[in-house]
Amino acid sequence: MKEKIQKLIQEVLKTLDMEGDNFSIEHPTDFKNGDYSTNVAMVCAKQLKTNPRDLAEKIVTELCVRQDLTQIRKVEVAGAGFINFYLSREFFTENVKEILNKKEEWGKNDLLSGKKVMVEYTDPNPFKPFHIGHLMANAIGESVSRIVEFSGAKTIRANYQGDVGPHVAKAIYGILNSEEYKINGILNIKGTVSEVANWIGKCYSEGSNFYDTDEDAKKEIELINKAVYDKNDDEINKIYEWGRSTTLEAFEEIYKLLGTKFEYYFFESDMAKIGEKIVKESTPSVFTESDPTPEQAQNGQRGAIVFHGEEYDKKLHTRVFINSQGLPTYETKEIGLTITKFEKENPDISIITTAIEQAEYMKVVQKAISIMHPDLEKRMKHITHGMMKLSTGKMSSRKGNVITGESLLRDSMDIVLEKMKERDLSEEEKKNISEIVGVSALKYSILRSSLGSDIIYDFEKSISFDGDSGPYLQYTSVRANSILKKSEGIDTNGKNDIPENVTDLEKIIYKFPEVIEYSYSELQPHHIATYLIELASAFNNFYGNTQILVEENKYMAYHLNLIKAFNQTMKNGLWLLGIEVPERM
RNA sequence: GCCCUUGUAGUUCAAUGGAUAGAACAGCGGACUUCUAAGCCGUCGAUGUAGGUUCGAUUCCUACCAGGGGCACCA
Numbered sequence: 001m002k003e004k005i006q007k008l009i010q011e012v013l014k015t016l017d018m019e020g021d022n023f024s025i026e027h028p029t030d031f032k033n034g035d036y037s038t039n040v041a042m043v044c045a046k047q048l049k050t051n052p053r054d055l056a057e058k059i060v061t062e063l064c065v066r067q068d069l070t071q072i073r074k075v076e077v078a079g080a081g082f083i084n085f086y087l088s089r090e091f092f093t094e095n096v097k098e099i100l101n102k103k104e105e106w107g108k109n110d111l112l113s114g115k116k117v118m119v120e121y122t123d124p125n126p127f128k129p130f131h132i133g134h135l136m137a138n139a140i141g142e143s144v145s146r147i148v149e150f151s152g153a154k155t156i157r158a159n160y161q162g163d164v165g166p167h168v169a170k171a172i173y174g175i176l177n178s179e180e181y182k183i184n185g186i187l188n189i190k191g192t193v194s195e196v197a198n199w200i201g202k203c204y205s206e207g208s209n210f211y212d213t214d215e216d217a218k219k220e221i222e223l224i225n226k227a228v229y230d231k232n233d234d235e236i237n238k239i240y241e242w243g244r245s246t247t248l249e250a251f252e253e254i255y256k257l258l259g260t261k262f263e264y265y266f267f268e269s270d271m272a273k274i275g276e277k278i279v280k281e282s283t284p285s286v287f288t289e290s291d292p293t294p295e296q297a298q299n300g301q302r303g304a305i306v307f308h309g310e311e312y313d314k315k316l317h318t319r320v321f322i323n324s325q326g327l328p329t330y331e332t333k334e335i336g337l338t339i340t341k342f343e344k345e346n347p348d349i350s351i352i353t354t355a356i357e358q359a360e361y362m363k364v365v366q367k368a369i370s371i372m373h374p375d376l377e378k379r380m381k382h383i384t385h386g387m388m389k390l391s392t393g394k395m396s397s398r399k400g401n402v403i404t405g406e407s408l409l410r411d412s413m414d415i416v417l418e419k420m421k422e423r424d425l426s427e428e429e430k431k432n433i434s435e436i437v438g439v440s441a442l443k444y445s446i447l448r449s450s451l452g453s454d455i456i457y458d459f460e461k462s463i464s465f466d467g468d469s470g471p472y473l474q475y476t477s478v479r480a481n482s483i484l485k486k487s488e489g490i491d492t493n494g495k496n497d498i499p500e501n502v503t504d505l506e507k508i509i510y511k512f513p514e515v516i517e518y519s520y521s522e523l524q525p526h527h528i529a530t531y532l533i534e535l536a537s538a539f540n541n542f543y544g545n546t547q548i549l550v551e552e553n554k555y556m557a558y559h560l561n562l563i564k565a566f567n568q569t570m571k572n573g574l575w576l577l578g579i580e581v582p583e584r585m
Numbered sequence: 586g587c588c589c590u591u592g593u594a595g596u597u598c599a600a601u602g603g604a605u606a607g608a609a610c611a612g613c614g615g616a617c618u619u620c621u622a623a624g625c626c627g628u629c630g631a632u633g634u635a636g637g638u639u640c641g642a643u644u645c646c647u648a649c650c651a652g653g654g655g656c657a658c659c660a
Contacts, residue, residue: 028604039603042640052640079604080640125660162660268660290657304658315588323658330660360589360655386653419623437623449598452590454653456597458610465623468598468609475623483620518601530599533608544617544625585623 001071002036002514005085009040012062018044031507034076034084041081052081059083092506093498093558099509099565107512107572111520112348113152118341119145121353122260125162126247127171129201130254133355135405136385136455139446141353142260142578143525144383148351150576151520156345158264160337163244165268167204169225170211172239174203177210186242194406197250200243201404254406258439259578266340268333275336276328278372279305279321286371287321296324307331309364312371319364334365342376349379351523356384356452383523386454388446408457413438419465425584433582437471440579444470447577448529468533470579473570476536477581479543480567487549487560495556505538505566512569516576525577532573539566 002025013019023040041056048055056077063075063083071094074086099106121141124134141157149155175181180189180199189196210217227233228240255261279287283305290303301324309316321332341350354362362382370377390403416434423430445457448468465471512531519527548559571581 024601024603026601026603029600029607030604033604037604039641042603046640082604165660167660296658306657317588317656319656320658325658327658329658333660355654356590357654358660361660363589423621453598454591458597466610469623471623472609475621479621479624486620522601526599527601530608533599537608540624541626543620547619549620584621 001087001091001510005036005038005072008063008066009038009059011066012059013040013044015062016058018048027511028082028084031504033078033082034074035087035507036085038083038085039081041077041083045081053077056081056083087502089498089500089502092502092510095506095510096558096561096565099568100561103568104572106568107516107576108150108152109513109517109520110152111517112148115153115348116156116345117145117148117153117349117351118156118158118264118345118347119148119351119353120158120160120266120341121145122255122262123160123162123354124251125167126244126251127168127200128204128247129198129404130251130406132388132403132405132408133385135258135408135442136388136446137353137355138255138258138260139443139578140383140385140451140525141351142258143443143447143528143576144351144353144523146576146578147516147520147523147525147528148349150516153348156264156347157260157262158266158341159262160266160268160271161248162268164228164272166211166221166225167208168228168240168243169221170207171200171204171243172207172224172228172236173210173217173221174205174207175200175239175243177206178203186239193246193250194253197247198404198406200247250406254409257409257435258443259580264344266337271333271336271340272328273336274340275332275334276322278335278339279328279332282372286368292324301325307364307368309367312367316364316367317360319361321368331361331365331368334362335369338365338369338376338380339373342373347379349381351381351383353383353385356386358382359384359452381523384452385446386452388455388457390457409438409442412441416441416471420585423585429584433585436580436582437474437585440470440474440574441465442470443578444473444529447525450524450526470577471585473532473536473574474579474581475585476539477567477570477574478583478585480539480563480570481581481583483543483548484560484563484567487556490549490556492557492560495554496558497554498558499555503538503542503562505535505542506562508535508538509565509569512573519576528573528576532570532577535566535570535573539563539570 005025009023009025010021023038023043025036025038028034028037041059042052045052045055060075060077060083071088071091072085073088076084076086078084119141121144122134122138124130145155145157175186189199191199207221211221224236227236231237283289287305287307290306292301292303296303304320304324305322306318306320308318310318319331320329321335322328338350341347352362359382366377366380366382369380413434416437417430420430420433425433446455449455465475515527515531519525546559547553548556548563553559574581
């Protein structure tokens with residue numbers, strides 16, 4: 001429709017002997033001002049030095065003599081010179097039909113058709129807890145993956161995990177010094193995968209404490225680190241393999257709960273070597289070896305291999321890629337990872353999701369890569385998330401543990417279960433619903449605001465499910481489902497009239513595809529979240545003020561179709577946020 | 586010190602240079618013996634400060650104030 005109006009205006013401009021393509025067509029915030037609105041007269045009036053309102057009148061007159069104004073009921077000049085378009089009843093009726101036909105396809109676009117997009121997100125580290133930041137990255141990455149998919153791309157989901165490095169050695173040190181291990185080795189560690197993974201996470205933080213406070217422990221951890229790398233100690237190898245696979249398995253359980261499935265798992269241990277080779281080959285052309293400090297020189301060390309970002313863009317800075325001990329840093333691994341992705345899948349776009357602290361660093365790394373491969377510069381995108389802060393200020397979960405991503409999820413689910421106590425549902429059903437709704441409460445809290453900003457997670461409010469929340473959206477859909485189910489046996493013969501008035505609900509539903517396009521172009525899932533709240537609110541208003549399943553409702557057939565169309569839109573929209581809709585709740 | 590980023594209602598968030606700055610929560614006030622009240626309706630209430638560009642600025646530019654992040658061998 002937007003394209004159609006745009007074309008119409010351009011034709012009119014031509015007949016009026018004017019030019020201009022920098023005008024915009026948008027939806028007025030208030031329905032009173034029409035369904036579409038353009039500022040073309042205001043933009044053009046300046047060049048012509050005429051009054052914008054007069055010009056607008058002229059354009060409208062010209063528009064109205066045209067034959068192809070189907071689906072437009074009225075065109076009007078308003079305000080400072082806006083031209084407002086009012087869509088006809090037929091347009092909205094057709095739109096409902098279109099949605100019922102398209103079903104899961106409703107809202108898709110072809111902005112990326114034939115393209116391949118790789119999205120990397122979550123990136124937890126084996127041996128460390130899956131914390132809240134990983135939860136955020138997962139929610140965002142999954143949503144972005146789906147938005148990209150809805151735009152016609154083949155989406156490839158990737159996860160990048162740090163399976164070597166000091167954190168692993170700290171965890172192993174913690175395990176070696178734990179009571180449980182001392183008694184009977186790792187076989188003595190009992191519990192579910194998730195419990196064992198939590199225990200390993202605890203060993204990590206204990207090991208980490210020792211590293212910071214105890215010189216002997218620090219030395220020992222450095223030896224373990226080397227042993228992990230060299231694989232020359234049987235006992236350490238055994239613990240390493242066991243710990244790595246246990247924590248990875250625990251992550252999989254969380255992904256399942258969250259509704260994510262990765263095609264690729266990349267590991268730092270593999271990327272280090274690849275990156276190192278690339279960096280060394282590009283020294284000194286891209287990277288430079290800095291002079292060693294006097295201290296380093298005394299130890300017989302060389303300078304670090306660095307990249308001077310500021311030489312290419314003064315907003316960038318210098319970063320070390322290979323340190324003076326000859327070890328590759330994270331930057332180098334990132335290069336290895338990026339190049340590996342392009343070699344394996346050659347995606348048209350490669351999106352990475354990380355915490356916002358990495359924003360400046362990533363710019364430098366991506367600059368270094370684009371100097372070696374100029375064609376990749378425009379294909380790499382980095383999106384970030386802020387920190388999740390808990391408004392209550394509490395740092396431990398209901399069960400008294402440190403708040404990990406998983407404990408936050410479990411708490412959400414527990415509260416939902418509690419709320420459903422009174423509902424007439426089986427225990428099995430309640431459990432399933434509490435999982436879906438608990439995940440939704442969290443995901444929505446993360447996705448409702450724009451990327452990069454911190455999120456204040458209010459336990460009480462987010463789980464209260466009022467208003468601006470995931471469960472509110474789900475509940476709205478469940479109500480729609482419920483009425484559709486009840487209507488199944490009802491005969492709608494003689495109730496096929498189409499109402500003359502168009503509801504706000506219909507005026508919102510048809511915008512869905514535009515919202516997705518916009519959300520994709522900005523890589524911002526929150527536009528969808530905002531839209532769905534508006535949609536749900538319009539539905540609840542309709543539902544609350546319309547008696548549908550009553551004998552005297554002669555619009556029943558249309559109303560039921562409208563509800564179906566709403567429900568399809570809500571379902572597709574929630575899918576884009578990675579949220580499922582329960583049958584009942 | 587330099588670079589990036591954010592300041593919107595009591596609180597948590599929206600707003601592709603457009604019309605009367607939109608929600609939710611909290612507060613206050615309603616309706617319903619109707620299809621799920623986790624709902625609906627009404628009401629109170631906000632653009633950090635000072636300039637500039639523009640027909641029009643929450644949005645762009647400059648300065649200041651206040652938060653967050655980053656700036657060489659961590660990830």
